[in-house]
Amino acid sequence: MPVSTKVVTLNQLPPPTLGKITHFSIELQFEEALSVAKATCGNPKAAIKLYLEAKTEKGQWEKAYTGLSKSCTHTGLQPSKLYYYRLKVDHSSVKSDWSDTITAKTLAAPYTGDDLHSAIRRGNITKVKEILDSGDVHPDAQDEKDFSALLAAGLQENVELMELLLEHGADVNRKDAGGKTPLIHAASRDLLETVKWLCEHGAETQTLDKSGMAAIHHAVDGGYVRLVEWMLDNSEKYGFDIEQIEKSGGMTPLNRCANMTPDSKAYELAASLQLRGANMSTKAYNHFTPLLNAIIRRKPKLVEFFLARGADIYEPNENGQTPYDIAQSVGNEQILRAFENRIQQLNMLPKPKRTTASSNELEVS
Template sequence: MNEENKPRNGPPERWTRFSVEQMDPKTHTYSTVYIGYSTHHLVAGLESSTSYNFRLRVTRASGECILSPMVSVFTAREPFSGKNLHQAVNREDEDELSTVLQSGMVDVDVYDKMGFTPLMVAAQKGFTSLVDILMKHGADINKRDSTGKDSLMQASFAGHLITVKYLRNCGSTWQSRDTDGCTPLHWAVDGGHLPVIKYMIQDGCEVDVIDKVSLWTPLMRVSAIGGNAAVASILLQAGADVNVRDKAGKTPLMVAVLNNHVELVKLLLDSGADHHMKNEGN
């Protein structure tokens, strides 16, 4: 039976008292973290993966004091969490990423507070070596964020050609769509990254693919959003329909004029845009 469970006779000052003392690693002096009559005490608030030194002071009712030898302990590392996994990706730390994944404690597709998986984050940042590690540990290439964008769309918008090629080799498809029906090419066009757009087209990506909301092709998105004539030129050279109409009946030329994209307007006209066409409202 433990002493703390034995009935004690007489006043407390006649009981044996125990003190747990912790050594300060800088000053090598001791401070008391517990004093009482229990023979068991749990020291709270310790850091993980850290060394600590303790000693026990036993004070008898007679006043006799006995000190134990110093006891060194090393706390265990806290279990890995999704936070550790995402931190490793954001720091581009291959060793830490591998350590967390090899522990088997964390789902490789765990979402962060923004709704991104580690693979999405690595793809968006262009960390191809991390993408490779995540894929080899079973990351789902088809996972999507709250807007329906997958890792290929993230990499395409950010313009990371090597990452885009890697994801394609792993099975990502140009036909994937977000919640608005936009494809990786729509997002690459929005990002304005010519090498990525050229690679997509060379790889067989459909040039006149339309979204589900406005029925915009990538060329229409250029006219409506960025006005990037260099991007439009690549699309037109690949056979994009210069006179395609959107849901409202507008053509890329009409939209480019409305948005005052002067250089793009000239390019569209030179590429055969019909300036006589009218939208459905006219």
């Protein structure tokens, strides 16, 4: 005759207990429930199947786990959400009703670099502090442009944010993919207050980016007279160099001014540089002086400036051409007039015979 098996029903199965909780997962443990079930059936080695359900946001119970393990991890959850769980067992000798419901809330999602940069763009100092204090995000976190958080704050000239980032360990000299430091970026945008703050907090002033240019060269290229003047007036304190050579063309700030600075600012900037001791005779890699570059770039006012301050109009280049020869080749009327006036002032030659030459005769490297 078959042996009848008595099935014991547990009315009060212990609910699962909570283990590790993250922003996307909840660990649930069943050891207490299994111990009770095995003790009830009288077999400590019994393989008892567990059923775990979780309540959805719509209020419906759905299967979350079925098996023989002592624990499971419910994954794929939403951050900062409350979840409900219940448990039962089903075995040939022991069954149970559903346990009491337990609740567990996932953690808030960790902050990201995007969160930090978004808060910086909004100027939300409280949020920036909250993110930095969380430890989730490095203070030098980059955005999609490879701008560090400190650089992003500096571009807004937000001193309070820059101070906060520095307190949390931000690097004032962190380079982006192009080798540009926050100081170089600030100088290229005429952000004087940011430049001042960075210098006061240890910015390296002569660092070259991957194009071979330092902060002062970028400031000169933009024609930022007030910024360049501040740099040079504080050169002894911070290390700016009025004769620093950039590596792409071998130009000093004055030579680069003659070559790159917009015409509307070139004269004023050149005057500021010369007043502070810039050398008008220094040659770039192409052997051009500031005067020659001003001629080639057709900047009559700047040419007049260099001539008035004694630039040598007869010093030959490696091809034997003098600035006056090159001025004739360029053929700019105002520049030629400036040379003629200077020659007459020097009383070195009679008024020269005008010649016409194509600007194509001059090979510019």
